[in-house]
Amino acid sequence: MRRFTVWLLVIVIISLFAGFFDYPDFWNKGADTINQKFDRLDAWALSKPRIEKGYKALRIDRVAIPHMPVKPYSLGLDLQGGAHLAYEADLSQIPERERLEAMAGLRDVIERRVNLFGVAEPVVQTSEVGGRHRLLVELAGITDVNQAIRMIGETPYLEFKELKPEIAGMTAETTFMDFVPTGLTGQYLERSDLSFDPNSGKPVINLQFNEEGAKLFETLTEKNVGKPLAIFLDGLPMSWPIVQGKISGGQAVITGDFLVPEARQIVRNLNSGALPVPIKLVAQKNVEASIGAQALDQSVRAGALAFLVVAIFMIAWYRLPGLLAVIALLMYTALTLALFKLIPVTLTLAGIAGFVLSVGMAVDANILIFARMREEFRSGKSFAAAVREGGSRAWPSIRDSNITSLLTCVVLYFFTTSVVRGFALTLAIGVIVSMFTAIYTSRLLLQLFVGTRVERWGWLWYR
Amino acid sequence: MITITRYRSIYYTFSGLLVGASIVLLLVYGLKFGIDFTGGSLLEGRYEGGEIAKEEIQKAIEKAGAEDVSIQRTEGSIFIARFKDVDAAKYDAMKKELTALGASQTPSRAFTELSFESIGPSVGEELKKNTFYAILLVLLLIGGYVAYAFRKVSHPIRSWNYSAATLLTLFHDIIIPIGVFAFLGHYRGVEVNVPFVAAILTVLGYSVHDTIIVFDRIRENLMKMRGATFENVIDTSLRQTALRSLNTSLTVLLVLVAIYVAGGEGIRYFALTLLIGIGAGTYSSIFVASPLLYTSQQWIAGRKAKKGLT
Helix, strand or coil: CCHHHHHHHHHHHHHHHHHHHHCHHHHHHHHHHHHHHHHHHHHHHCCHHHHHCCCCCCCHHHCCCCCCCCCCCCECHHHHCEEEEEEEECCCCCCHHHHHHHHHHHHHHHHHHHHCCCCCCCEEEEEEECCEEEEEEEEECCCCHHHHHHHHHCCCCEEEEEECCCCCCCCCCCCHHHEEEEEEEHHHEEEEEEEECCCCCCEEEEEEECHHHHHHHHHHHHHCCCCEEEEEECCEEEECCECCCCCCCCEEEECCCCCHHHHHHHHHHHHHHHCCCCEEEEEEEEECHHHHHHHHHHHHHHHHHHHHHHHHHHHHHHHHHHHHHHHHHHHHHHHHHHHHHHCCCCECHHHHHHHHHHHHHHHHHHHHHHHHHHHHHHCCCCHHHHHHHHHHHHHHHHHHHHHHHHHHHHHHHHHCCHHHHHHHHHHHHHHHHHHHHHHHHHHHHHHHCCCCHHHHCHHHHCC | CCCCHHHHHHHHHHHHHHHHHHHHHHHHHCCCECHHHHCEEEEEEEECCCCCCHHHHHHHHHHCCCCCCEEEECCCCEEEEEECCCCHHHHHHHHHHHHHHHHHCCCCCCEEEEEEEEECHHHHHHHHHHHHHHHHHHHHHHHHHHHHHCCCCCCCCCHHHHHHHHHHHHHHHHHHHHHHHHHHHHHHCCCECHHHHHHHHHHHHHHHHHHHHHHHHHHHHHHHCCCCCHHHHHHHHHHHHHHHHHHHHHHHHHHHHHHHHHCCHHHHHHHHHHHHHHHHHHHHHHHHHHHHHHHHHHHHHHHHHHHHHC
């Protein structure tokens, strides 16, 4: 078998897999039906009459066709419904070098709160645009946006709690319900940072309270020697070190078996609890779920229509090469959609438009190659040479024109917001994959016919 | 024999008129910027079972404390309300008022909020700035890339001439859809938002696609057809590539028509922008970009001659 035929087969098989991955239902239903047949066959093999005759079991039941993993597409807000919130953080009070840390802390706190909504895959991101620090929150499928805004808007709450007076000490059964507030909260904490114990090398967390806090802390520690003083953040216990002795001066050290990243996290949280970064809601967008579903529906229909139109045109104008191009296009669609699922790329309305557009552009490269090929053929070259020349001569044009498209996508990606970004990303991926399928699959498909009788049937090749 | 270069004055005039008209429309009417650029709020809602008078909806919203309210009706019982940026409290109150309004009708109508968008003014300003820079950057990148790709061709015109011709053509390609939307904005109230910007940038990226196919051929023929006049080379190249160029664009245009027809409200105008832009781009690659090359060669030759004389 000629070498390129092997390659072609590989690509075709990958495309088929991609296609099934895109829409696993077909595969899974088929697999189920076949597996059922295997089961029945084996049941028959194990049935009494056969065993009596001395036949052994077939053990076909060990063979089972696996299911294709079902991974849903990642849909953007305008297709799923949900809320997109943009907050601007006021970092004017925070020194320059601590700003990134502060934003990270803010992000963590808000993400924790957002997780309480039970939204599948919430997105919380920081972004810096021109000196302004923003926090972007995306909650897909959420129903009460205002409640979300209210909960997010509040500053993080840090408090110290002690065991109820009637409880003597911590045991294995102690829960955080056994703790009561002490009145010592984040507003008294001036600063917290991380340092390392010189002896053990383990990370320790230092706390510095302000004057009032120091007094409160002194009282608390005096009261609770030998008992735990628990630190709660947003209602959840973070750590409960045992008080060793009365502490004055408002400086405390939390030791324990922390891993460095864990300790850093706690310090960040404490600081964000102590120095809440004020945030202001600057932009929001809510889309109701049914609108999203409708938009999705329309886009898919538009996409299918577009594909059909292009296919008809290609076959009518270019005949057999056109058909080959359509096959290459199908493979292109399968591969690209699979990529969207795998990466995953969040598909927005504009994103799907970008993909559909790239379908039209994917055909481009094919047309370039065919037109070239036809020219070479007409100028007297043999079929094989025409195919080869067509590919290599057309390549500079394909490369140049696709690179300019990619450049535009890059600019679009970095300069705009999430909705248009989706468009840029899908278009870019589409262009890259289309370059691949046009160069490799179309030519390979064409080369299948080199040296066969078909190449002499002129009417199939050009008008 | 099709000679395009000879009749270039016709094409220049035609394009000039379109560009001129677009610029005039833009200056006189300006683009109707949507809330992505101006900031503000947009509430899309629906009352089950029928419409409620715009004035009543407006009153309900104003009661909640919103300013600059304007109501518009789209298909069926869906309305769009625009007003100045509101905070969470007013938004809450607004929803209550609107629900109450529905309940007070006979028979009572349920109110559903379909979408709500609120954008602070600073975000809008920033967007305008970013868009401007983005367009500038793309033009720069494309100009640079073309100059680089054609660096080996310095006769009879330098490679940067190709860039200049490309950029002029691109300007032509984006000013026309902008002009159309200035017209639509004034007479039909069609707004310009972020998707429009994306479409314009895409037109930039794609239109140069076409132009490069032709320039590519010119480059090849310049090397093959030594001794022929520049005009001849251009015309031959155009003849060889025009059909292909048209086919290439045709598939994309067909796809866009499909989107325009079958796609939803959100993408429709996006597709329209792309249609006009890419259509203009296809036309300009053949009838404007290449003749421009010839014109620039004439111009340079003319200058050299003058210098020679003095």
